Amino acid sequence: MAVIEARGLAKTYGGKPAVSDLSFEVHPGSVTGFLGPNGAGKSTTMRLMLGLDRGAGTTTFDGVPFTSLHHPMRHVGALLEAKPFHPTRRARNHLRMLAAANAIPVSRVDEVLEQLGLASVARGKPRTFSLGMGQRLGLAAALLGDPHTLILDEPANGLDPQGIQWIRELLKSFAASGRSVFVSSHLLSEMALMADELVVIGRGRLIASGPIGDFVKSSRHNSVLARSPQATELAEALRGRGAQVEALEPGLLSVTGLDAAAIGDVAFDASIRLHELAPRTATLEEAFLEATEASQEYHAVVAPVGDDPGAPPPAGAATDSSTTARYGEDQQ
Numbered sequence: 147m148a149v150i151e152a153r154g155l156a157k158t159y160g161g162k163p164a165v166s167d168l169s170f171e172v173h174p175g176s177v178t179g180f181l182g183p184n185g186a187g188k189s190t191t192m193r194l195m196l197g198l199d200r201g202a203g204t205t206t207f208d209g210v211p212f213t214s215l216h217h218p219m220r221h222v223g224a225l226l227e228a229k230p231f232h233p234t235r236r237a238r239n240h241l242r243m244l245a246a247a248n249a250i251p252v253s254r255v256d257e258v259l260e261q262l263g264l265a266s267v268a269r270g271k272p273r274t275f276s277l278g279m280g281q282r283l284g285l286a287a288a289l290l291g292d293p294h295t296l297i298l299d300e301p302a303n304g305l306d307p308q309g310i311q312w313i314r315e316l317l318k319s320f321a322a323s324g325r326s327v328f329v330s331s332h333l334l335s336e337m338a339l340m341a342d343e344l345v346v347i348g349r350g351r352l353i354a355s356g357p358i359g360d361f362v363k364s365s366r367h368n369s370v371l372a373r374s375p376q377a378t379e380l381a382e383a384l385r386g387r388g389a390q391v392e393a394l395e396p397g398l399l400s401v402t403g404l405d406a407a408a409i410g411d412v413a414f415d416a417s418i419r420l421h422e423l424a425p426r427t428a429t430l431e432e433a434f435l436e437a438t439e440a441s442q443e444y445h446a447v448v449a450p451v452g453d454d455p456g457a458p459p460p461a462g463a464a465t466d467s468s469t470t471a472r473y474g475e476d477q478q
């Protein structure tokens with residue numbers, strides 16, 4: 147049962163750190179989501195874990211580095227880039243070659259082709275494949291050795307909604323059988339549905355790791371809506387107990403820093419009538435945006451819709467008349 151231990155991973159490109167002193171663990175029986183803004187260092191980390199990039203630090207799979215594993219595909223299945231195959235080698239032959247190199251029975255090739263919905267194009271050449279079909283072939287290769295660990299970089303990239311749902315169920319059942327999944331994705335709603343644990347990075351450094359529930363609970367977007375005909379008095383009493391209170395509309399408060407039970411008690415003690423108490427849990431997206439706010443490398447600047455198309459663009463904005471987003475490095 148593979149515990150992945152990454153210790154002190156680091157990599158610089160041209161003197162600029164891409165990953166810095168990054169350590170985390172991935173536990174069997176769980177899907178661990180790997181999150182970070184664009185350029186945070188997720189792909190670099192995954193390559194370092196598999197010894198595909200030179201850098202500092204170690205990663206072990208049940209105590210063994212990937213490069214020391216005998217027949218690695220039978221231990222760790224990886225999908226790190228879209229279309230990791232020769233464009234003209236037929237899909238089935240590509241998998242047969244990988245199977246032979248890793249002492250995997252050839253019967254497994256047809257099994258994974260079937261499992262990934264690629265049986266009908268087994269004799270097709272990958273250069274004719276769509277992005278999603280290429281991604282399925284990459285996943286077929288990752289699953290070929292029936293490994294106990296999966297490391298997947300954006301596996302849902304290019305998949306249609308059925309494909310995305312399918313991969314979610316696949317990864318959940320893979321983990322439920324006691325195996326380990328480490329998966330990056332920008333699809334936070336998907337991540338919220340499938341991940342048990344998270345590793346969150348920004349600018350190559352660890353921001354948070356642990357159960358997804360704890361990460362979401364730590365967000366300041368967790369709040370309680372309190373409706374009262376005595377909202378002003380209630381707000382004052384709650385502030386006196388250290389809560390942050392925002393008046394959303396007459397008679398309706400958004401409260402953070404106290405849970406619903408505590409708010410009810412404060413109201414009771416002050417003889418304030420309450421008409422409604424509704425806890426609101428932060429979304430993973432809210433918690434993620436909050437946690438990575440300070441470590442976003444690329445910011446999009448979006449001009450408001452309806453801007454005068456003839457007006458000069460704001461300083462630093464894209465000049466292409468059809469494009470309103472700019473990706474630029476900030477100066478932090």
Ligand SMILES: Nc1ncnc2c1ncn2[C@@H]1O[C@H](COP(=O)(O)OP(=O)(O)OP(=O)(O)O)[C@@H](O)[C@H]1O
Pocket residue numbers: 159160163164182183184185186187188189190191
């Ligand atoms: N081959 C390379 N040469 C130079 N710089 C690189 C190279 N690969 C990555 N980088 C830089 O390292 C940093 C981390 O990149 P990486 O691709 O690991 O981030 P990421 O989190 O996977 O991003 P994304 O979410 O956009 O895929 C970025 O600043 C990137 O520009």
